[in-house]
Amino acid sequence: MNRPDTQAPKKPDPQAKAGGEAEDTLYAVRQKVYPRAVTGIFATWRWILVWATQLIFYGLCWLPWGDRQAVLLDVVERKFYIFGWVFWPQDVFFLAILLIISAYSLFFFTAVAGRLWCGYACPQTVYTEIFMWIEEKIEGNRNQRMKLDESPLSIRKIGLKAAKFGAWGAFSLWTGFTLVGYFTPIRELVGEALSFSFGPWELFWICFYGGFTYLFAGVMREQVCKYMCPYARFQAVMFDPDTLVITYDPDRGEPRGPRKKGVEPKAVSKGDCVDCGICVQVCPTGIDIRNGMQYECIGCAACIDACDQVMDKMSYPKGLIRYTTENAMKRHWGRKEIVGHVMRPRIMIYAGVLVAICAAFVWGLATRSTLRVDVIKDRSTLSREVEGGLIANVYNLQVMNMTEKSRRFSLSVSGLEGVWITPAQPFEVDAAGLKAVTVEVAVPPESGKPGSNTVYIEVKAMDDETVSVREKTAFLLPR
Template identity: 70%
Template sequence: MNSTAPNPSPKAPPPPEGDTLYAVRQKVYVRAVTGLFANWRWALVWFTQIVFYGLPWLQWNDRQAVLFHLTERKFYIFGWVFWPQDVFFLAILLIISAYALFFFTAIAGRLWCGYACPQTVYTEIFMWIEEKIEGDRNKRMKLDKAPMSPRKLGIKAAKYGAWGAVALWTGFTFVGYFSPMSELLASVATLGFGPWEMFWILFYGAFTYLFAGVMREQVCKYMCPYARFQAVMFDPDTLVITYDEGRGEPRGARRKGVDSATAGKGDCVDCGICVQVCPTGIDIRNGLQYECIGCAACIDACDQVMDKVGYPRGLIRYSTENAIKRGWGTKEIIGHVFRPRTLVYGTVLIAICVAFVWGLATRDPLRVDIIRDRASLGREVAGGMIENVYRLQVMNMTEVPRNFVFDVKGINGIQIAGDHRVAVEAAATQAVTLQVLVPYDAGKPGANEIVFEIHPEDDPSLKLFEKTTFLFPR
């Protein structure tokens, strides 16, 4: 009897390389670059940070110029005081921001990402600190590969300490927009911050450190939604950073001063500096990619290389898809900036901005909420009069104390019992109770419409009218 041994079960084939859900991060060592667009980026860094760090220290009318006081439920922005009832202004501001994003993206791509986004701004600041402490790109790479030593430990500690100081100061400043800066400063010596103040200082500071110092390009590549839906707002006439493949290929090294045609190559010398200066580590020569934040660092780098080898600038430049295909110059590109999409965005944006400014300019300096006292409905009182009681919440939306005068109309013989004046402090609210009297036979049973008239004693021409109802017993 013949017997055969069972065949061993075959081994499962190894999974294909690269078949993973997450790519292991390769640290990006960004090379410093100078040039026109680098200067613009740093100008925006200085502008945004002077505004951010400086505004909480400005004073206006003996108070903080910009303060979103959550405890008092009032927002102070220079001469304006906004109350919870003004939330529609915030909604309009958000709409303006959205349309501005659509408008500028349709014209010139990711301008926000490349120049003004907080992630870009703070990453620039943190990279500048890193370069000053650890050195240029080559020195940083060499330092990271070196074994741990007292020198390396000291350099890393100095860098992380500087990052931490900037991050904590950023968190402190952020909280200073919501709690008065004078109170925060008084709490520094004793660390007597409130629990929410301490939480937000540490929370905002920690995420500033994490995003700008540690994660950097990971935020733009994997966390920011704008990178994913930017293509919806692009069209063939949108200005984007492009590599002129027709001029640059075939790329390759050559001696300085050698003409491209003589060398049988394009203008790209394949130096790789455009990749080294990219904060997200992409190669712009591979075409437009969602990781590109539009910072134009590669343009500055490439222009400098072109100057050194004696070739014209603009191998990498701001251009459009149509311009590259059809060989358009600057004049044709500018002519296609004003196209139906941008005209619609621009018109809507201007209209909303005008409405927003008009709303602020014509905003009433007085607001009154009227509630009838339901505990004492219409009742008969001495003298054959019917009385209704009203509770009024008077909001003085100016920053000067004012006396307000009340009057009421709508029914013959209607009057306010007692004093009909109230003093309200600057940017404050004051509750007042008014007894309104009407002759017994002056109205029909049930609800009758009446109108309260309120005006400042020092400016009778400024009047506010509020409708309500007066109840007669049936």
């Protein structure tokens, strides 16, 4: 069989010189890629990840949690609500740990099996998959899309293109709307949409994110992965000869050539590759995996599914294109040897560090206090004499209630003999609220040495004595 074209026909180069020599340019004109639909185990896993990620993204903002939505990033109030947790700007430590876990996970999975993130869970891959599915449903399969693009302008072509672009645009705007719904309550946002009363910033971000979704997933597609994504450039640093990558087996496949179904390769002095080109046709970045590992490969494994189907039809063993390692390919290792070398010391260290960081993150969340107190000494008056000959210092307390129910708190002070605090009566802090409390701490002059002394101000929840904060501060006695 003859190998079909994998790209649209190339147009004559307008930059060609009269003598027939092509003039060198700094960039290559994009040749549109028409990926062919494919089925198989890896395509199934890819769609499972598409459904899982999008159900979380589009559904989580609609999940109620008490009288609010489960996940709400309230930038105006500087509070992030995530299920039963309320995070404040002071909790940026948890965000830093989460980013470290994400980066370390990326390095770990890349060292194990290459660009798994790119091939299955990256938003660019996920949304490109969705946009290509919409395109296929409206314009047809690969050959139909190529013929449509090559055909002259007609009512049918305009109608199909308008339907495709309209569906892309609607989906993109809904994506932008959903993203903004994590920052403005989604039900409130729906009300604004129905009454056409969006705030200027809400409308801007909906259009901004929707526009970039449309541009990246619908228009640029593989260009983002090939030229814009930095991960494609530095991934090779994380690879080694024992990293699982998608590889074509040249020892088994070469020399390539067409032949009839069922013909043994040795009978025609050829390898198992029938040179059908389907592995290239299904590639979303338009590369030929048979030319070796290339940075444009996103690790989606579409070529594996396609090649295995061809091998089945030819009654040849599967695995001409497969996940394997450089060492395994050179030394013809079996599965047992491959697994043994993939689980090498480097990977075990990565895994151990990742598990330790995740455990620390979970422990930090589980033991996170629901009360935070900042004690700031009033510097306008360092100390003063009050009724009864006592020496008083004034402090400003910032009491943060990190639960979603109002709480009453009591105050106490210790550290010096005869010390007392005013006001002594309990006070209330609203749910997920911050309250400023000014207190006066007084002691007899003989209770401490002149200068700085240490006292402890304790704030305790009256409904749960285990929720308390004891803050150390300085008490100044005049010399």
